[in-house]
Amino acid sequence: MIDYTPLYRALEDAGATSWVEQLPGQIQAVLNQQSHGDWDRWQSVVDKLPSVIPSSNELIDSVRIGSAGDLSTELQQKLFDELQALHPWRKGPYQVFGIDIDTEWRSDWKWERLKNHITSLKNRLVLDVGCGNGYHGWRMLGAGARMVLGVDPTLLSIMQFQALHKLYGEAALYVLPLGIEDLPADLKLFDTVFSMGVLYHRRSPIDHLLELKGFLRSGGELVLETIVVDGGVDTVLLPEQRYAQMRNVWFLPSCDALIVWMQRCGFKNIKLRDVSKTTIEEQRSTAWMRFNSLQDFLHPEDDSLTCEGLPAPLRAIVTANID
Template identity: 25%
Template sequence: MKQNKYDDSEFFENYSQMPRSIGGLNAAGEWQELRAMLPELRGKQVLDLGCGFGWHCRYAREQHARAVVGVDLSENMLERARAMTNDSEIKYLRLAIEDINFNAGEFDVVISSLALHYVEHFDIPCQKIHHSLVPGGTFVLSVEHPVFTALASQDWYYGQKGERLHWPVDDYHHEASRQTNFLDNEVVKYHRTVATHINTLIESGFRITKVSEPQPTQEMLDRHPDMRDETRRPIFLMIAAVKN
């Protein structure tokens, strides 16, 4: 199943109002950690899978990447990305992540931020990404954390007064689709365990170099005290890997 919720006008409008959609990378709580996991980008050929508004593509060029390709299935996303981009060395392609078919060794770095949990079969993009990277090339990805995706409700367990008591985890080892509510719409995400993410990368020919489960920085907590509960359970899983 290849989802394209972002070309639904109501869903896209709601997404466009999110802080990260307006403020870009600096409004994304996990960005500082993801940025630290990226390799040196100067002179590199970079691929961004699930590029959205093109924030990571433009960042790569700001870091003097030689050229960048951004891939997304949503025409709405790509239209916005193109409108926000004034750089002939950034190319945007409308394509499902599962359908990429780049040449061997075409890229030095592949990035995918919060997109792969919408892809049913994780092994297929991993193998294609491995093929498209140069030897020693880097793949950095972020997904919603399996602790977060295990239950379709993706919500706290509340007390009688509406207080957040704990984050429930159940059916963790049942890897399958989860129909969840996101931005007042029904969306299908795919739950996989931490082990499946890591082992699939290894089996695809990667060496894991770093794993991160970031939490809000103290600076973010000072600015947004309502994020305090985000320290109680992981919401993102990030992995950096190198092609053997």
Template identity: 45%
Template sequence: MNHLERLGDDPVIGAYLPDLIRRVDRKTAEISGRNKKGRELEEALQGLPQTVPSSVDVDRDRIRIGVADDLDKSRQEALFNALCRLKPWRKGPFDIFGVNLDSEWNSAIKWNRLDEHLGPQRGKRILDIGSSNGYYIFRMVAREPALVMGIEPHLNYYFQFLALARYLPFANLFNLPLKLEELPALKACFDTVLCMGILYHRRSPLDTLLQIRERMVPGGLLVLETLVLEGEDEMALFPEKRYAKMNNVFFIPTVACLGHWLRRTGFGDVRCVDISKTTMEEQRKTKWIDTQSLEDFLDPVDPARTVEGYPAPVRAMVLATADGS
């Protein structure tokens, strides 16, 4: 049985289920058949030990799956080696059968900025766009939603989710290897949508917001976290080539400009609940990434600037409500 068939009882998603299954099956077949990286990551998953954790706690800053005593020494080594093969680990942190996995981003810091503003989620449908290895959807499951769906096309992060999810007991949790534009329309489906760390990677942010709005119920909550430009003007920065060494950053708006984008794409009650400079407490190099991190992206003489000379990263957490029209 395809695990997605569990969605068939949902009165909204059920109508789209055959199309959703076709799209996911096509993508997973492509990953397994023609994608060398996908095959390597599948081999890494095969190295994970078979076990059932004695306990799980997803309602904590460092998500815990099992304890060290759940595994003997040989299975501990197999677990560690498999997790290393799935690097880089960008989101976390996790405690996986006693392995303290310190990810590049301490995602608990961002979650705690949102937590008090999120409100009850019991019985709701939740979508996380760019869900990475699932840190935020795991935290959401603790709030007893009807279902949580993530979409994550980046193979490393998607396979990290598969590695973690095999030890978790949640039947209402899904993470699909799809881009937003590959997801069926699912019109008026989701009560809450998370879009965190994604919008500045999109060439057309307004089209992205329209695609999100289409999938939300009237009155639904959008959580939008993104890079912003400081200042009161209604404007956006468009980097010439790279921003903080990233070549896929397109528009970085002021909060005022971001509010205009939201209102023009069908959202209201726009409120900014947090603005924070990204620090090395939140994003830093660890043994679980083997790549550069924030300290390498900033000007070594003036850390208020990126290496390209742009303002250093500042992020805003903005909430908005899907209009009823």
């Protein structure tokens, strides 16, 4: 497991001593309660990863750990097999000692869409809610963040992050096996909070926005990315059952409705930064994610609709501040 001691120190320095007192117990409780049948296998994979110091790392234009020349052909093949054992890889891509982890999502495309629209992350304390295996957290470090904390309750994502962190070496990036509900309310701790691909999974989007607001210190920035639908200020789609085969999709607002929600929650300086259709080039099946993906979830005769006949995924990026 990752040593969280540096994280605890950083949180204490930021004034979150009371949370630091709770965190070790929270993490241990999750690990004690885990019941996933693959947990021991995943942990064994991480434990067996080679201890190699990368000749160089890259976090600015991509996420690259080491190079092919750092490993023998035999050791590179062994590493390939071990990383494949952590399938499916959803967020990325990563280049790891010459191995291209071609993930389901081209998460780098999302980063390109937002990176020029956010306040500089230089020397900022950053929270990434629903971070998956931490891809965007690495990019945030590359953008100069002082420390990035990700939270995600998905155990496989945690193990993938642990594998990458072990191969990369020391980094001020941490991913906790927690959900947003496990964080203390009104922390008022972070300079920037990211919530990307989370809002539509929450049964109460207003409560989610208020939680995010409570994590920010005065003057902090929220970067929100979510699925939206076309329409006016009163347009909100609530799927009857599934949306693109996902069971846990709740409210899909129009951009105008989303902005009103954020205004009602007390956010200021709200700006719609980007609206992009999710394409089958950005989310697709690969050798590193061999299950069905977006193409299988769209209407076979009309890719503007999901297989249920609802509007196909359209994603918006919004930034906002608090007083």
